[in-house]
Amino acid sequence: MRDIRIIKGRYIVPDEETALKLAGYRSGSPDWETGRARFQELEPEIKRHIQPKAALAFIEDRQERGLFIILTLGSAVTRRADAFFDSRDYLSGVLFDAMAGSCLFAFEKQLLPQIKVICQEKGCGIACRHEAGMDIPLSVQAEAATAVAAERTLGVRVTEDMVLLPAQSMCIVFDLSRDPSVFRLEHDCRSCTQNHCPTRGGKTGAHIPCRNGQSVWQTLQEQGIFVPAPCGGKGLCGKCRIRVCQGQIPVTAEDAAFFSAADLQNGWRLACRAIPDEDIEVIVPTCETNIFASLGSPRDGVKEPADPSHSYGAAVDIGTTTLAVALVDMTQRRIVDTVTALNRQTRFGADVISRIQAANMGRGRVLQQAVQQELLRMLQTLLHRYQGLQVTRIAVAGNTTMEHLFMGYSCSGLGTWPFSPVSFGGETVPAVQVFGKDSPAWMSACTVTLLPGISTYVGADITAGLWACGLPGKGGPALFLDLGTNGEMALAADGRITVASAPAGPALEGGNISCGTGSIPGAICGADMLHGRVQLRTIADAPPVGICGTGVIEATAMLLKSGILDAAGKLQEPYFHDGFPLAQRADGDTLRLTQKDIREIQMAKGAIRAGMEVLMAHCGIGSEALAQVYVAGGFGYYLNPEKAAAIGLLPADCIGQAAVSGNTSLAGAAAVLTDERALADMQYICRIAEENILGNDDMFQTLYIQYMNFDISRPLP
Template identity: 55%
Template sequence: MADIRIIRGQRIVPDVEQALRFAGYESKGAAWERAEGMCRDMAPLLRRSLQAKAVLAFTEKRLYVILTLGAAVSRQIDRYQDDGDELAAVLFAAMADTCLFALEQQVLQQLRLICRQKGCGIVCRHEPGSDLPLSVQADAVCETAAGRTAGVTVNAAMALSPEKSMSLVFDLCEDPAVFQVKHDCTACPKTDCPQRQAESAREVRLTCPGGCRVHDYIQSQGTALAMPCGGKGMCGKCRVRVVRGRLPVTPEDKRIFSEAQLAQGWRLACKAVTREAAEIVVPVQEQQGFSALAAEAADEGALSLAADHDYGLAVDIGTTTLAAALVDCTDGKILATATAVNSQRSFGADVVSRIGAACHGKGKALQKAVRRDLTRLMKQLLKDHPGTAARCRQMAIAANTTMLHLLMGWPCDGLGDWPFHPVSLGGKTYRAQEVLGPQSPLADATVTLLPGMSTYVGADITAGIWQCGLASSDDVSLFVDLGTNGEMVLGNKDQRFIASAPAGPALEGGKLTWGTGSVPGAICGVRIERGRAKVRTIDHTVPVGICGTGILEAMAGLVREGLVDETGKLVEPYFHKGFPLASTLDYQRITLSQQDIREIQMAKSAIRAGIESLIERSGISRQRVHQVFLAGGFGYYLDPQKAAVIGLLPADLAERTTAVGNTSLKGAIGLLTGAVTLEELQAIAAGAEEIVLGNDEAFQRLYIDYLNF
């Protein structure tokens, strides 16, 4: 039974200026003044009519809220309309809206105290008719017993009565410190709302000339558009919309889009070729607010720039994201960090796709993209800390071997086929302009590339070995960097074995129907109870897709609930339509399809088979593995127990697993501050034996075994 609380509004008064803006008055003038006079005359009547009340109903997992100003306010609006005084009705209703918002603020203030007393928190706010179906208002009325407690009912059209009433729904958690109750304007469908807060542009309009590939033209204009499948027309991520002119419909378009979407102009940029000039809209929401893992900076209040100190920039170039840190090289403090999306993802989600793109004439474009990203990050950090640029004389860059080749413009021909022949594994120092081009903001600086170990186990893993102490400890540890490739190291100071498992981008959202990066609205947490999914999104906004941790938790829930069998087959009725997780703002169903699950199976099987092959081939007993380190953004937020449920991690090692964050960036920082020398890193890189899994019979056998759940 719900715990019902009643809150009465106290000393609520209408906000006349806000009401006038609600009513459509944009600037002060004669019309504004006349309407303002009417509002002030009606305000006492409104205050006498108010019967402001809120009813809260706490259930096990949710809080339902009904707010109302009472029936007298609605009756007065009806009287003005019956008398033919439409202006008075509009102004009175607008003032009532300001009172309803004022009641909401009073309730939210008291709600924080109630939550603390109950020992619960709020992780997400929902609004029926916005991010939940309007029918949820009936649930809210039922749970709050609103007919009896507040005189509020709901009709067959799911509208509340009295008119000046509203409903809210909140997801509860067990942590009272979590209190996410604010309205999200960016997720609200009322785009013309006068209260709407400014939001960043979510689309770019371009006019493509005739005879060009649309995706190539978008890139040439400096706009990045995800293309995880490498331009094969399979993932559906590079979608654009024609708003003027024509773009022929391709077979790939027909496979990805419905007839209605094709009629609306949706096309895949990777396959679209213009015959004549066409104006297109490029959605760029995914590029904004992309979450990436950096390092922890010092407290802003404790920072001060010393005249005699030197500064440096540490950089991690990841396949998906970039991270940078401005470092005081003298005292070792991190002044600030910044992150960004790696624009090279427009050429493919994984290193294999980018190697292919580079070998087919896209090398210069890939180099230009990452140089541009790095320059922007550097300028941002230096601009925010005036005085550091002149004394910033060093850079240290950690990255996998492919990213180093693309950054330096080295040929990638030797990276794609066995036997691999990289141009370099790093470990050398260059002038900044050699690495970043003539536009480098640090013309006089030197740039050191951390050393890698092999073609597919790069400098980012060398940095991780140092950061986690594998090269200096007697204890045996397993280090795993989860990404599009699963690089792993097993060993201690005496011996170390390295390997790389080709996981592909599925665990980071690539190739999945609704897969996305760590953007606002990405489903990052999933619980499946009694056959229904309950989700949590990044920034608690309306769902837009599902990212890595959400994918893993959804799969763990499906396995636990028996909704997939051991082969990964979804039970009916989900086999053909997919398992529903949530709905978007326009009520499209976000699902995990049967094909999505196959992609996840292949990715998790590659990681698990890689771990087991590494243990088997090394001759090191798994009982000797003292600790497992999970590196990278995906690993940082991963729940090891849920990873063990789907077979991504061995169950016997899950309890010994620790997330260590961005060890690649930390290694670059360590080189700048003198915590580790280049010679020490080179010794670490040289002291590892590689096990090539692609040629390993045990890996092939285990890969097949671990496809099952």
């Protein structure tokens, strides 16, 4: 029989500062004293409701010995918090919930000495501490609940989404050591990535020497070290964070806008604004350099067997934000495996205009190398997984600017009227001509085919997507949306295709969002509020590192539904000034959706929705007549059409017709390798497509302003 221990907590009290910070208050802000007063009113009540209890179980029937622990404050505290939210007293509900959270932390600390005594009885030590949902997947909670018989011992159960109920419960896993003298029960600074903590005992991340008088951002680029900079190094996004560990860098106005006084004192700066007047050394946080992504196609992560006797090719999607490469079995006409990564060109700006400007200012070769080197690494990763395979063809899809930068073409004709690209694609050339003399030996017998694009701002990625969705088809009118950085769209009806590109900006791919990121492990991809508590989903169930486009949409819909965000896009206090807290990142930062973020979302969804309405109006088709709405791009993997309609991104009467189509650009590139008719079909699409220039359309300008507001006149899902 498994050894299960039950421990009850005693004299647990909430910590004021911890609770206020968890509730979204910031020390020194105008609302801090208001929060303190409310805390004091609620403190006697929370003491009456908490019933702290824990269950422990040792697992010794496997090679890795472990200790599972589930802690809970009981269901009474959850019911009391629910009562606040049911009565629409959201501020009290949020603070009461945060106070309970601080009690849970206090309970864990109270348990540690007892855990040590129990381990001494067992003749073992503690090697490492893990917390479900932080540094190990949430799915471990089901195993832990079974181990401690949580429903019987604690009244705690695990939902299908791996959430513990009652809400104020927590799962901890300890790795056991055979050395009884080892007790790493608490946080270990030496292995921690919480770089903002002033008490940390060590340094993490890459240590980089920087020369006097040269921008730190430029130094990092020269050394091939990637730091995100969607604003193109203008000091506007706050994402190129580094910490000075040796020497001094003056504080700029941009630094002061993004870092607290304590952060600045601890050496945090923006790399793009940091120009040292002496030789220094900086740390690039590990979490900033770990950007390999997890999404590429619906089959990403599903690795198929490969036969070396078959012919193989590589399908490539060069997105403005994300790169994807698929290994394609051309004999069996199937995708074998896929890898993806963030496009390292983002350090020159999040949008194509910034990239065009950078290329025209002499950075074209650097931009080309940034994407080519990353694609080569991804190709080598795939070939390493499948030893003995030979790739003989590469098919590349991307918007017109991305294809120009990849090929090294001049971008001088892309940024101004009358827009004269060097090529709209469609050509096939030797791979060594593209990748240069230093390309791998296997490329000597390989070709590269660029898929054809429609116009300067509706490129080959859209052509590939239209083909992959079977457009133009024989059914009713269909709308195709690629909700990436550029917001391209197409309406297919009566054998015709009308296309447009809406100036959406990168918000729906996480760009220009204060805690935004691409679709990488740990990106918040879903959000909801259950009984007043935020419930988040992350890609790969990894600890949260930022928020991607679908997470942005769902979080916005959640705030609208809860009344924290109004129809005009204004956050209620105390969130207007400090933002709404979503989660805490491993480096100690709180991931917040700020008022500025909401404005970025409004502009993005306003442009896309207005573009859709213009296309439908010019074709004489109402949204109710659409037979299908295809939502494509990496953005579309986790998109909930109801949530998209809730913020006004999609028309409400299109929810039933909306189909998430995934990375259709990559699918179209793969088709060129496996279907001899695909390339000709795409060239036909380019010939019949007509472009509507939204910037010249008065209707678009009017609708853009109208659709910036959130329509909450109907019930939200």
